[in-house]
Amino acid sequence: DTEVTQTPKHLVMGMTNKKSLKCEQHMGHRAMYWYKQKAKKPPELMFVYSYEKLSINESVPSRFSPECPNSSLLNLHLHALQPEDSALYLCASSQIEGAREKLFFGSGTQLSVL
Amino acid sequence: AQSVTQLGSHVSVSEGALVLLRCNYSSSVPPYLFWYVQYPNQGLQLLLKYTSAATLVKGINGFEAEFKKSETSFHLTKPSAHMSDAAEYFCAVSAGENNNDMRFGAGTRLTVKP
Numbered sequence: 001d002t003e004v005t006q007t008p009k010h011l012v013m014g015m016t017n018k019k020s021l022k023c024e025q026h027m028g029h030r031a032m033y034w035y036k037q038k039a040k041k042p043p044e045l046m047f048v049y050s051y052e053k054l055s056i057n058e059s060v061p062s063r064f065s066p067e068c069p070n071s072s073l074l075n076l077h078l079h080a081l082q083p084e085d086s087a088l089y090l091c092a093s094s095q096i097e098g099a100r101e102k103l104f105f106g107s108g109t110q111l112s113v114l
Numbered sequence: 115a116q117s118v119t120q121l122g123s124h125v126s127v128s129e130g131a132l133v134l135l136r137c138n139y140s141s142s143v144p145p146y147l148f149w150y151v152q153y154p155n156q157g158l159q160l161l162l163k164y165t166s167a168a169t170l171v172k173g174i175n176g177f178e179a180e181f182k183k184s185e186t187s188f189h190l191t192k193p194s195a196h197m198s199d200a201a202e203y204f205c206a207v208s209a210g211e212n213n214n215d216m217r218f219g220a221g222t223r224l225t226v227k228p
Contacts, residue, residue: 004157040221041221042218042219042221045215045216056215092157092158099208099209099210099216100165100208102163103158103160104160105157105158105159106157107155107156108155108156108157
């Protein structure tokens with residue numbers, strides 16, 4: 001299994017809603033990532049988890065809350081989002097956290113905030 | 115900090131023609147360089163990577179790239195374009211041993227004409 005699975009594929013939410021994005025991999029990877037990608041832009045790193053511990057937080061607003069319950073799962077909890085948060089949210093994983101490691105990406109969750 | 119610049123946000127070639135996508139990098143330490151491809155409504159998929167071994171790197175789908183330190187370049191090529199190569203291509207750089215701080219270029223959209 002060489003896949004990173006993200007659910008849901010599409011999500012529409014209001015600014016007062018609470019929702020969660022889920023990401024799962026069974027490749028034994030110990031580093032997992034959340035990226036945000038706006039249309040026609042490159043992905044921007046949000047969070048990195050290494051061995052289930054938050055390793056990097058790229059100054060992301062607190063309305064985004066990551067969680068890594070175990071080595072296979074990564075969640076992104078959303079609360080009180082703004083319309084400008086509408087984007088494709090990509091999860092990725094790698095064997096370990098390291099500059100030479102290649103990233104395996106999921107297909108993303110397309111989020112629309114109304 | 116490291117960065118990459120992709121020259122040309124949009125490249126159009128005819129089917130069967132040479133594909134050349136340009137990427138220049140900046141890094142204060144020896145870099146690791148990557149090319150990723152993104153098809154519509156998908157995550158990113160690694161095409162190839164340079165990690166300080168051979169300077170000519172061969173990847174999937176007939177793509178290759180050459181690391182040229184003197185030119186700080188890592189251009190992506192394919193001898194003969196196929197319709198299925200139409201996608202968005204991202205060059206990325208990371209550096210250091212333990213730091214996972216990958217930076218993506220702005221992307222180049224490749225169009226293949228019949």
